[in-house]
Amino acid sequence: MILEPKTIFEKIWDSHVVKRADGYPDALFIDRHFIHEVTSPQAFDGLRKRGIGVFNTKRTTATADHNVPTKDQHLPIKEALSRRQVETLRTNCKDFGIELYDLGHPFQGIVHIIGPELGLTLPGMTIVCGDSHTSTHGAFGNIAFGIGTSEVEQVLGTQCVLQYKAKTMKIEINGTLGKGVVSKDIILYIISKISASGATGYFVEYTGDTIRKLSMEARMTICNMSIEMGARGGLIAPDETTFTYIKGRKFAPQGSAFDQAIEHWKKLRTDDGARYDKVLTFDAADIAPMITYGTNPGMGMKVTDRIPTLAELKEISEQASFKKSLDYMGLEPGTTLLGKAIDYVFIGSCTNARIEDLRLVATMVKGKKKASNVEVWIIPGSKQVEEQARKEGLDKIFETAGFELRSPGCSACLGMNEDKVPPGKYCISTSNRNFEGRQGPQSRTFLASPLSAAAAAITGRVTDVREMVL
Amino acid sequence: MSKDKFTTLKSQVVPLPSENIDTDQIIPARFLKATTREGFGDNLFRDWRYDPAGKPVKDFVLNNATWSGQILAAGKNFGSGSSREHAAWAIYDYGFRVVISSFFADIFKNNALNNGLLPVVVSDRFLKTLFDTLQQKPTTVITVDLEKQIVEVDGRKENFEINPYKKDCMINGYDDIDYLLSLKKEVNEFDLAHSSI
Numbered sequence: 001m002i003l004e005p006k007t008i009f010e011k012i013w014d015s016h017v018v019k020r021a022d023g024y025p026d027a028l029f030i031d032r033h034f035i036h037e038v039t040s041p042q043a044f045d046g047l048r049k050r051g052i053g054v055f056n057t058k059r060t061t062a063t064a065d066h067n068v069p070t071k072d073q074h075l076p077i078k079e080a081l082s083r084r085q086v087e088t089l090r091t092n093c094k095d096f097g098i099e100l101y102d103l104g105h106p107f108q109g110i111v112h113i114i115g116p117e118l119g120l121t122l123p124g125m126t127i128v129c130g131d132s133h134t135s136t137h138g139a140f141g142n143i144a145f146g147i148g149t150s151e152v153e154q155v156l157g158t159q160c161v162l163q164y165k166a167k168t169m170k171i172e173i174n175g176t177l178g179k180g181v182v183s184k185d186i187i188l189y190i191i192s193k194i195s196a197s198g199a200t201g202y203f204v205e206y207t208g209d210t211i212r213k214l215s216m217e218a219r220m221t222i223c224n225m226s227i228e229m230g231a232r233g234g235l236i237a238p239d240e241t242t243f244t245y246i247k248g249r250k251f252a253p254q255g256s257a258f259d260q261a262i263e264h265w266k267k268l269r270t271d272d273g274a275r276y277d278k279v280l281t282f283d284a285a286d287i288a289p290m291i292t293y294g295t296n297p298g299m300g301m302k303v304t305d306r307i308p309t310l311a312e313l314k315e316i317s318e319q320a321s322f323k324k325s326l327d328y329m330g331l332e333p334g335t336t337l338l339g340k341a342i343d344y345v346f347i348g349s350c351t352n353a354r355i356e357d358l359r360l361v362a363t364m365v366k367g368k369k370k371a372s373n374v375e376v377w378i379i380p381g382s383k384q385v386e387e388q389a390r391k392e393g394l395d396k397i398f399e400t401a402g403f404e405l406r407s408p409g410c411s412a413c414l415g416m417n418e419d420k421v422p423p424g425k426y427c428i429s430t431s432n433r434n435f436e437g438r439q440g441p442q443s444r445t446f447l448a449s450p451l452s453a454a455a456a457a458i459t460g461r462v463t464d465v466r467e468m469v470l
Numbered sequence: 471m472s473k474d475k476f477t478t479l480k481s482q483v484v485p486l487p488s489e490n491i492d493t494d495q496i497i498p499a500r501f502l503k504a505t506t507r508e509g510f511g512d513n514l515f516r517d518w519r520y521d522p523a524g525k526p527v528k529d530f531v532l533n534n535a536t537w538s539g540q541i542l543a544a545g546k547n548f549g550s551g552s553s554r555e556h557a558a559w560a561i562y563d564y565g566f567r568v569v570i571s572s573f574f575a576d577i578f579k580n581n582a583l584n585n586g587l588l589p590v591v592v593s594d595r596f597l598k599t600l601f602d603t604l605q606q607k608p609t610t611v612i613t614v615d616l617e618k619q620i621v622e623v624d625g626r627k628e629n630f631e632i633n634p635y636k637k638d639c640m641i642n643g644y645d646d647i648d649y650l651l652s653l654k655k656e657v658n659e660f661d662l663a664h665s666s667i
């Protein structure tokens with residue numbers, strides 16, 4: 001029998017379909033479910049109303065991340081509503097028997113950072129979480145996507161979610177990255193090319209030798225921002241880099257079970273001749289350090305470029321939104337951002353708060369001082385990242401530079417907890433979204449790589465990192 | 471939870487022609503702290519609707535008596551950004567039952583359908599006609615017929631697509647969990663088969 005060649009996405013998807021019926025979405029079995037305080041309370045409520053429990057508690061892991069302070073985490077959360085949300089999570093996890101990595105727990109952290117570092121995120125799985133950046137986990141060669149709270153309830157109660165299979169898109173990147181260009185720049189570049197809705201309806205597979213050479217952490221940054229171009233998720237087929245990362249992690253298969261798992265994982269690749277619904281190819285040499293200037297992640301450019309003029313826009317219909325966006329940002333069409341003074345630097349979020357990111361920042365700021373006009377927030381993605389950073393003495397490097405390594409959480413990525421950028425202020429941020437008000441009401445966000453953010457922390461301005469001695 | 475049944479709606483329309491309205495605009499993150507589904511409508515489009523001091527912004531459509539109705543019409547790529555279902559709850563809680571746009575972000579569309587809010591995708595041209603018509607006559611009543619999958623503005627009709635399963639759910643007011651719970655036996659087998667990971 002000749003089998004139809006399949007993409008890795010189709011292989012994983014098809015092996016998880018519990019039921020496929022005409023006109024119905026697939027009932028997809030979910031291997032791993034992550035939950036957090038913001039999108040789960042109403043789902044637990046729903047279970048109570050229906051009088052059902054959690055299907056398999058071992059497949060669900062909880063943490064508190066969105067709504068937590070990043071200072072004095074040992075004290076009760078000051079803001080009453082935030083406190084109640086975290087307390088509700090505690091009660092729900094206790095009532096339903098779910099493992100919770102609460103504030104102060106050595107495994108606590110941003111949900112998309114702790115999954116991989118604990119070995120809960122593995123190749124070949126289906127993974128969901130009530131959070132769009134669940135796509136991060138796809139870096140390990142699995143199908144990971146964000147869901148809404150109704151779906152959180154579905155997965156808690158039935159271990160399944162009803163979904164239509166997305167179309168497939170291959171994004172291939174080949175070639176060598178230039179100096180000062182890191183994985184965040186790759187993904188910001190791609191989004192700037194295909195727009196914030198350029199991959200809507202697709203599940204992306206990233207391939208090519210540039211991707212193959214990236215570390216797991218760098219791959220996670222890329223998959224993380226798949227959602228910023230509208231994709232349902234993004235994945236990278238597992239390879240030796242993946243296996244090495246997973247080996248020995250807390251909840252990963254151990255010993256002979258690990259060897260067996262690898263045999264299975266090695267088959268998780270797209271067959272020769274498999275068809276994608278869309279294929280895009282990029283050359284790594286074209287990518288430079290990137291920065292966004294507008295209020296959606298597609299509004300990005302090389303840091304040395306200038307903001308387009310209204311006349312340069314492809315569609316006339318875009319002019320009004322474009323103008324509105326620049327007005328919000330306090331920027332003029334046709335100008336460059338280089339040298340623009342900034343007020344805040346935020347290094348953190350599930351996009352760029354892993355240990356490698358902090359190391360990158362440390363190489364840039366070591367022995368230097370932050371500019372006096374900027375406030376710098378550096379927020380590790382997890383307790384384990386924080387511990388590791390302290391072990392390596394990175395906290396000391398940051399301190400000497402004039403800023404403090406705080407405790408883990410989503411922090412200023414979403415302006416929900418205490419860390420907010422004040423109205424009208426400019427923040428260079430390593431997070432993933434530059435929407436109006438995302439980092440606080442009227443805040444203005446420039447998305448960039450950790451390296452570019454670190455450079456800006458030192459100069460106090462939008463800076464081309466290639467001009468800093470590395 | 472099961473929702474109201476939906477078959478046909480005749481209503482005035484509230485227009486919001488901006489494109490790329492993301493879920494942070496629909497409901498800013500700082501209002502996501504509730505632990506129930508109700509009450510989010512008060513903060514729908516919060517930062518467009520109220521100034522920083524909390525005073526209603528006069529010109530904003532929700533504060534402007536010219537506009538009312540259970541249908542929201544919005545520019546292309548509505549509901550992008552965060553997967554927060556709160557966006558759909560807020561729109562529903564405010565009193566809308568239908569959102570019309572020429573393009574919806576995937577997760578938003580799903581969330582809307584799961585919460586009894588009907589996303590209607592129309593062509594760019596039809597959307598423009600709708601906005602133009604509303605500009606001229608804000609009290610225009612339009613019809614959204616889910617059974618026939620037709621939206622009608624001033625005699626001009628357009629068909630819209632909806633997945634047959636979701637259509638059934640909307641018309642009958644039942645939800646996904648009812649269906650998934652009926653698959654329990656099959657899921658149990660899967661749970662065992664996938665237990666090695």
Ligand code: SF4
Binds near residue numbers: 110133351413
């Ligand atoms: S860090 Fe930001 S994007 Fe990531 S999970 Fe937290 S809020 Fe969402």
